[in-house]
Each structure stands twice: as structure tokens, then as C-alpha cells.
Amino acid sequence: MDWLNFFLADVRDGLGPYLAIYLLAVHQWQPASIGLVMSLAGIAALVAQTPAGALIDRTPAKRAVVVIAALLVxxxxxxLPLMASFSLVALTQTISALAGSVFAPAIAAISLGITGPKAFTRRMGRNESFNHAGNAFSALLAGGLAYLYGPVVVFYLMAVMTVASIIAVSRIPAAAIDHQVARGLGHGPAGDAAPAGFKLLLHNRTLLLFAVCCALFHLANAAMLPLVSQKLSQVDLRLATPLTSACIVAAQLVMVPMALLVGAKAEHWGRKPFLLVGFLILPLRGALYVVSDNPFWLVGVQLLDGIGAGIFGALFPIIVKDLTEGTGRFNVSLGALTAIFGLGAALSPGIAGLVVQSSGYDAAFLTLAGIAAVAFVLVLVALPETHPRSSDTPTVMPTPAGN
Known part of the structure; x- marks a missing residue:
């Protein structure tokens, strides 16, 4: 699992911010067109999230799903280097986004199926730490190789990481995964209960509120790094990819200890204190981007992303597990919430691109910071502690409703 998370890190998000650099540097696309392609891919991903979670809940071939998705991405x-038209680029990125939608529920399900709920928090912290370490490693390689050979090299680096991911997932014994536990049911006789009906999940107000908070978080967050990449491209086009890699590496190196801290302490300290810190960092980061266009300042501010995203990435599946334990709907709920916050992530680049064209980059960063501030206030005043030992957490009990 450690190596799978390490090597899959470069594959699961596709090209990410490198897509913006490639289209801007190689094809001279406008920011609004870049944002539209990224938004279309994001919308495709969010449509696929809930079916992807349902697939992972049902299938015992979770490892094979990861392999197929990695190959498609x-x-x-x-x-992409073979085409330049808007429609073809949008098509390839949509396919990539559709395939990538299975990674989050598949990794979470395999982890839960191996460890069980009691050790899941620590396992997810470890998953995220290796994921961030893998992102930092691949970003360092991408930055160095792109400086020497151009931005197209990131495509071939992804291919190497895909092969390594396939080898890693094949080394996980199929018998080690309890597929009933992996979907949020119990082990043994407890796992024979029918999964809860979907309507019961829709009545879980804490789950729905958490989904709204996540959507606002990603609406504010998703466009920030692509905007920074575009600003760096305007300063020095040749250094844009290496400097973007430096931004990614800086954030990922901070995410590693943050994820480990969540995994080690979220059982003792609770979930909400960590969540508040993660949500507070985002508006601060958006405001600081407007202080200076200096590349070193921009890379330095990106360190804050390591705190916010590191905490959120580790906590997200843990909180969903808290709120769906015993229902048998863990992965479909994970997929549904990922779809909801994916809507925010999909809209973010398009909105930011329009603001950039009308009012400039500073206005776009401040707009995103304002959205992030709303998300923080909502978490602070409305979201309860979700730890199973908390009396504030509404319990979702399974019912013998059909699938």
C-alpha cells in the first residue's frame, strides 16, 4: 500500500497544473480556454464519482479497477502532444478524468478492507503521507527534466509511474482485502447485513453539511496553483514548469508530516480541530498571493497549501467513514461527496479564468480567498465533531433496504 500510494500519486490527478503550462507555453491558449478545458474534465469526473464509488462497493476486483484506470489516464x-484542437484536448482530458474518478474510493476501500475501521485512521494518514511524498518526487523529476527537454516530458514520466503503480498493486494479496469491511459493513456475521438504503444517507445532515464545506473548499482551492503557474509563465516561460514543480514539491513536503500527524492524533484530539486549521489556511493563502509577483514569494506561499491540503486529504475519508460506519455505503458515499466537492473544483478554474481576463490575477486570488473564508466560517459554527465517541455525531444505522 505504501508503494502504491507513492507511485500512483503522479497518475491519479492526471496532468494537473502542468496542463495549463503546456497549453499556454506550447499552443499559446488563452487563460479562459485553459480554464474551460479543465472545468469540462472536472465536470466529467464529478459525474463519474458516485457510480465509481458504487462500483468499488460492489466489486471484489478492486485491484484490477486501479490498473485499468491508471492505463486509461x-x-x-x-x-495530448499529438493534438492541438480544443475538442480533442477536451476529449482526452475528459477520458482521463472519468478514469481517475475510481482512484480515491478504490484506495480507501482497499485500505479499510485490510485494516478494519479501528486502524483506518492511521492507515489513511500513512496513505496520504506516501501519496504526498510521491507527488514531491515526481514533481522534482518533472521540474528537472522539463527544464532540460521541455514541458512534454511530464507525459512520459507519468507512463513510468503507471508501470510502477501496476507492479505495486499486483503485490497486494487479494485475500488480504475483506470486501464487506471495505464497503463499511462488519466482519463475519455482522458483514452479512444488507447495506443501508440511499435515502438514509440523504437524511444524515452532518454528511450533507460536510459535503457543502468540501465543495466550497475546492471551489476556492482548485484554481490557485494553475493561476500561480500562469503568473510564473508570464515572468519566465522557460522556468514556468520548474518553478511550478517547486511549488508542488514545497507543498507536498509539508503535506507528508501533516498527514502523519492526522493519522497519529485524530483519534485522540478529534477531527474538528484539524479541520479548522486546514480550512483557515486557504483564505490566508489566497490573500498572500497578491502581495508580490516574485517567484520565490509565490513558491513560499505555496508551502501553506501543504498544511491545508495535507490535513484535508487525510481527514476526508476518515470523516466519511465516521458518518457511514455500519451502513455498507462507505465507498458510494465517498464517491458522492467527492462528486459534490468536485463540482466546486470543476467550476473553480473557469470562474478564476473569467475573473483574470476581466480584472486580473489579483482579483481572482482575492475572489477565491473570499470563498474560502465562507467555508471556514461554516465549519466553525455549523459542523460538529464527527469522531464516533462524540455524542454530537448523528449515528447512521443500517437498514435492510435494497441496493
Whole structure:
């Protein structure tokens, strides 16, 4: 699992901010067009999230799903240098986004199926720490190789990481995964209960409120790094990819200890204190980006992303597990919430791109910071502690409703 998370880190998010650099530097696309392609891919991903979670709940072939998805993501990105039209680029990135939608529920399900709920928090902290370490490693390679050979090299680096991911997932014994536990049911006789009906999940107000908070978080967060990449491209086009890699590496190196801290302490300190810190960092980061256009300042501010995203990434599946334990709907709930916050992430680049064209980069960063501030206030005043030992957490009990 450690190596799978390490190597899959470069594959699961596709090209990410490198897509913006590639389209801007190689094809001279406008920021609004870049944002639209990224938004279309994001919308495709969010439509697929809930079905992807349902698939992972049902299938015992979770490892095979990871392999197929990794091949589709990489194949779609490898085709990108062969095309320049808006429609074809949008098509390849949509396919990549659709395939990538299975990674989060698949990794979470495999982890829960191996460890069980009691050790899941620590395992997710470890998953996220290796994921961030893998992102930092691949970003360092991408930055160095792109400086020497151009931005197209990131496509081939992804192919290498895909092969390594396939080897890693094949080394996980199939028998080690309890597929009933992996979907949020109990082990043994407790796992024979029917999964809860979907309507019961829709009546879980804490789950729905958490979904809204996540959507606002990603509406504010998703466009920030692509905007920084575009600003860096205007300063020095040749250094844009290496400096973007430096931003990613800086954040990922901070995310590693943050994820480990969540995994080690969230059982003792609770979930909400960590969540508040993660949500507070985002508006601060958006406001600080407007202070200076100096590349070193921008890379330095990106360190704050390591705190916010490191905490959120580790806590997200843990909180969903808290709120769905015993229902048998863990992965479909994870997929549904990922779809909801994916809506925010999909809209973010398009909104930011329009603001950039009308009012400039500073206005876009301040707009995103304002959205992030609303999300923080909502977490502070409305979201209860979700730890199972908290009396504030509404309990969702399974019912013998059909699938």
C-alpha cells in the first residue's frame, strides 16, 4: 500500500497544473480556454464519482479497477502532444478524468478492507503521507527534466509511474482485502447485513453539511496553483514548469508530516480541530498571493497549501467513514461527496479564468480567498465533531433496504 500510494500519486490527478503550462507555453491558449478545458474534465469526473464509488462497493476486483484506470489516464495524456484542437484536448482530458474518478474510493476501500475501521485512521494518514511524498518526487523529476527537454516530458514520466503503480498493486494479496469491511459493513456475521438504503444517507445532515464545506473548499482551492503557474509563465516561460514543480514539491513536503500527524492524533484530539486549521489556511493563502509577483514569494506561499491540503486529504475519508460506519455505503458515499466537492473544483478554474481576463490575477486570488473564508466560517459554527465517541455525531444505522 505504501508503494502504491507513492507511485500512483503522479497518475491519479492526471496532468494537473502542468496542463495549463503546456497549453499556454506550447499552443499559446488563452487563460479562459485553459480554464474551460479543465472545468469540462472536472465536470466529467464529478459525474463519474458516485457510480465509481458504487462500483468499488460492489466489486471484489478492486485491484484490477486501479490498473485499468491508471492505463486509461496515462494513455489519454500520452495522446495530448499529438493534438492541438480544443475538442480533442477536451476529449482526452475528459477520458482521463472519468478514469481517475475510481482512484480515491478504490484506495480507501482497499485500505479499510485490510485494516478494519479501528486502524483506518492511521492507515489513511500513512496513505496520504506516501501519496504526498510521491507527488514531491515526481514533481522534482518533472521540474528537472522539463527544464532540460521541455514541458512534454511530464507525459512520459507519468507512463513510468503507471508501470510502477501496476507492479505495486499486483503485490497486494487479494485475500488480504475483506470486501464487506471495505464497503463499511462488519466482519463475519455482522458483514452479512444488507447495506443501508440511499435515502438514509440523504437524511444524515452532518454528511450533507460536510459535503457543502468540501465543495466550497475546492471551489476556492482548485484554481490557485494553475493561476500561480500562469503568473510564473508570464515572468519566465522557460522556468514556468520548474518553478511550478517547486511549488508542488514545497507543498507536498509539508503535506507528508501533516498527514502523519492526522493519522497519529485524530483519534485522540478529534477531527474538528484539524479541520479548522486546514480550512483557515486557504483564505490566508489566497490573500498572500497578491502581495508580490516574485517567484520565490509565490513558491513560499505555496508551502501553506501543504498544511491545508495535507490535513484535508487525510481527514476526508476518515470523516466519511465516521458518518457511514455500519451502513455498507462507505465507498458510494465517498464517491458522492467527492462528486459534490468536485463540482466546486470543476467550476473553480473557469470562474478564476473569467475573473483574470476581466480584472486580473489579483482579483481572482482575492475572489477565491473570499470563498474560502465562507467555508471556514461554516465549519466553525455549523459542523460538529464527527469522531464516533462524540455524542454530537448523528449515528447512521443500517437498514435492510435494497441496493
Amino acid at each position: 496515462t494513455g489519454s495524456c500520452l495522446l
